[in-house]
Amino acid sequence: MPESYPDFQTLIVDTLLDAVPERDTRIIDVGAGNGSFGASILAHFPNTDAIEVWRAYVEQFQLASKYRRVYVMRAQDIDDADIRDTVFVLGDVLEHLDPPEAQLLLRRLRGGAARMIVVKVPWMYEQGADHPAVVASGNVYEIHNQPDLTPEVFASRYPEMTLLSKNTRCGVYVWGLPGRFLQTASS
Numbered sequence: 534m535p536e537s538y539p540d541f542q543t544l545i546v547d548t549l550l551d552a553v554p555e556r557d558t559r560i561i562d563v564g565a566g567n568g569s570f571g572a573s574i575l576a577h578f579p580n581t582d583a584i585e586v587w588r589a590y591v592e593q594f595q596l597a598s599k600y601r602r603v604y605v606m607r608a609q610d611i612d613d614a615d616i617r618d619t620v621f622v623l624g625d626v627l628e629h630l631d632p633p634e635a636q637l638l639l640r641r642l643r644g645g646a647a648r649m650i651v652v653k654v655p656w657m658y659e660q661g662a663d664h665p666a667v668v669a670s671g672n673v674y675e676i677h678n679q680p681d682l683t684p685e686v687f688a689s690r691y692p693e694m695t696l697l698s699k700n701t702r703c704g705v706y707v708w709g710l711p712g713r714f715l716q717t718a719s720s
């Protein structure tokens with residue numbers, strides 16, 4: 534779906550505001566969908582770009598008017614030069630990739646000197662090729678290739694990510710967040 538649960542949107546933006554004091558830091562909203570989440574980030578960080586794999590969403594939701602730049606591509610194909618010192622927000626993205634592909638993407642971002650990675654994922658959410666959102670849009674990238682995600686499964690597949698918060702529907706994880714913020718977040 535081009536939108537996701539709004540759970541933790543405020544927490545993610547507040548975390549970015551606390552952990553990234555330089556408002557000109559480049560942020561990339563990966564899997565922008567309808568752009569609603571990116572708009573919350575862009576309100577504070579003017580150098581917010583988007584990656585969206587499905588061109589129809591770019592046009593339908595007028596993403597070019599919501600972001601500084603929009604890249605129509607798979608996140609896995611981002612240039613190495615665009616990773617360094619960039620904050621990546623992957624809101625409801627990893628579940629669409631199979632585990633090895635998602636692990637490779639996270640390793641590539643970390644190895645490319647990303648500044649911080651924020652991931653939000655839904656728990657146990659099946660969305661196959663016959664799901665109404667997939668059928669209606671024709672977007673095969675909407676299929677969930679990790680419908681088995683739970684906090685335990687996520688932790689075993691992505692041990693480098695640190696839990697920031699969770700509820701019964703989804704969880705938020707970070708990599709690269711300074712320790713002082715993690716202590717506050719988990720308290």
